Amino acid sequence: MTAVSADVLLPARRRRARRRPVLVIAGAVFLALVVLAAAFAPLLAPYAPDAVDLSSSLVGTTGDHLLGTDASGQDLLSRVLYGARTSLLAPLALLAIAALLGVTLGTVAAWRGGWVDTLVSRVTDVMYAFPGLLFVVLIIAVFGAGITTSVLGLGLAFAPTIAKYTRSVALAERSKPYVDAYRVLGMGGLRVCVRHLVPGLARSIVGYLVVLFGEALMSLATLSYLGFGSQPPSSDWGLMVQEGQAAIVQGALLPALVPGTAIAAVVVAFNVVGVWAADRLGARR
Numbered sequence: 001m002t003a004v005s006a007d008v009l010l011p012a013r014r015r016r017a018r019r020r021p022v023l024v025i026a027g028a029v030f031l032a033l034v035v036l037a038a039a040f041a042p043l044l045a046p047y048a049p050d051a052v053d054l055s056s057s058l059v060g061t062t063g064d065h066l067l068g069t070d071a072s073g074q075d076l077l078s079r080v081l082y083g084a085r086t087s088l089l090a091p092l093a094l095l096a097i098a099a100l101l102g103v104t105l106g107t108v109a110a111w112r113g114g115w116v117d118t119l120v121s122r123v124t125d126v127m128y129a130f131p132g133l134l135f136v137v138l139i140i141a142v143f144g145a146g147i148t149t150s151v152l153g154l155g156l157a158f159a160p161t162i163a164k165y166t167r168s169v170a171l172a173e174r175s176k177p178y179v180d181a182y183r184v185l186g187m188g189g190l191r192v193c194v195r196h197l198v199p200g201l202a203r204s205i206v207g208y209l210v211v212l213f214g215e216a217l218m219s220l221a222t223l224s225y226l227g228f229g230s231q232p233p234s235s236d237w238g239l240m241v242q243e244g245q246a247a248i249v250q251g252a253l254l255p256a257l258v259p260g261t262a263i264a265a266v267v268v269a270f271n272v273v274g275v276w277a278a279d280r281l282g283a284r285r
Contacts (some may be wrong), residue, residue, distance in 0.1 A: 092222060
C-alpha cells in the first residue's frame with residue numbers, strides 16, 4: 001500500500017516541479033513587458049495621460065480607447081502605461097531606503113553583539129509592533145501628503161523587518177570559519193565586516209527584497225487610494241482606483257477595474273518570481 005502510494009505521488013510531485021518554472025517564466029516575461037511598457041510609455045500611449053476630453057467621458061472599450069476612459073475622458077490605457085513608472089520606481093526607492101537602514105542596523109547588531117545587539121533588537125521590536133500604515137499616516141500628518149513622504153515613511157516602516165532578517169543571516173554568517181581565519185591573519189574587525197561579511201549576506205538579502213517588492217507596491221497603492229500618496233493629476237495606479245470608484249455607481253467599471261487589475265497582476269507576478277528567486281538565492285521568509 002505504501003509503495004503504491006509513493007509511486008502515485010512521485011509523478012504528481014514531478015509534474016508540480018515542472019509547472020513551477022513555467023509560472024516563474026510567465027511571471028518574469030510579464031514583468032519584463034510591464035517594465036518595457038513603462039519605459040516606452042511616450043511611444044506606446046495613444047494619448048497624453050492628462051488629456052481631458054469630456055465628450056468621451058466614461059466611454060467603454062472602442063477602437064479609439066482600447067481600455068475605455070475615465071470620468072474626465074482621459075484614456076485609461078495611456079494613464080496605466082504612464083502610471084507604471086511611478087508604481088514601479090516608487091517601491092524601488094522605498095526598498096532602497098529600507099535596505100540601507102535595515103541592513104546597517106541588522107549587521108551592526110549581529111557583529112557587535114552585547115548591549116548594541118540588545119538596544120537595536122528592542123528598538124526594532126517596538127517599531128515592528130507598530131502598524132506600518134498607521135506609522136506612515138502619522139508621518140504624513142506632520143509633513144504633508146505626497147509620494148515622497150509616503151516613500152520615506154514606508155521606507156522607515158519596512159526597515160525593522162529587513163533589520164531583523166539581516167541580523168538573523170548575519171549571525172549565521174559570522175559563525176563561519178572564514179571570519180575567525182581573517183581575524184587570525186590580523187585583519188581588523190571593521191574590515192572583515194565590510195569587505196567579507198556584508199558581501200556574504202548579499203544573495204540572501206537581495207532575494208528577500210525581491211519578495212518584499214510586491215508588498216511595497218501594494219502599500220504605496222493603498223496610501224494613494226486613501227489620498228495620502230500620489231496626488232492628482234498623477235496616473236499612479238492606486239490613485240486611479242480611487243478616482244474611478246465614483247464611476248461604479250454609474251455602471252462604469254473600467255476606470256477602477258483597469259488599474260486595480262494592473263496592481264493585482266504585478267503583485268502576483270512579483271510574488272511568484274520573488275519566492276522562486278528567494279529560494280534560489282538562499283533567502284527564507
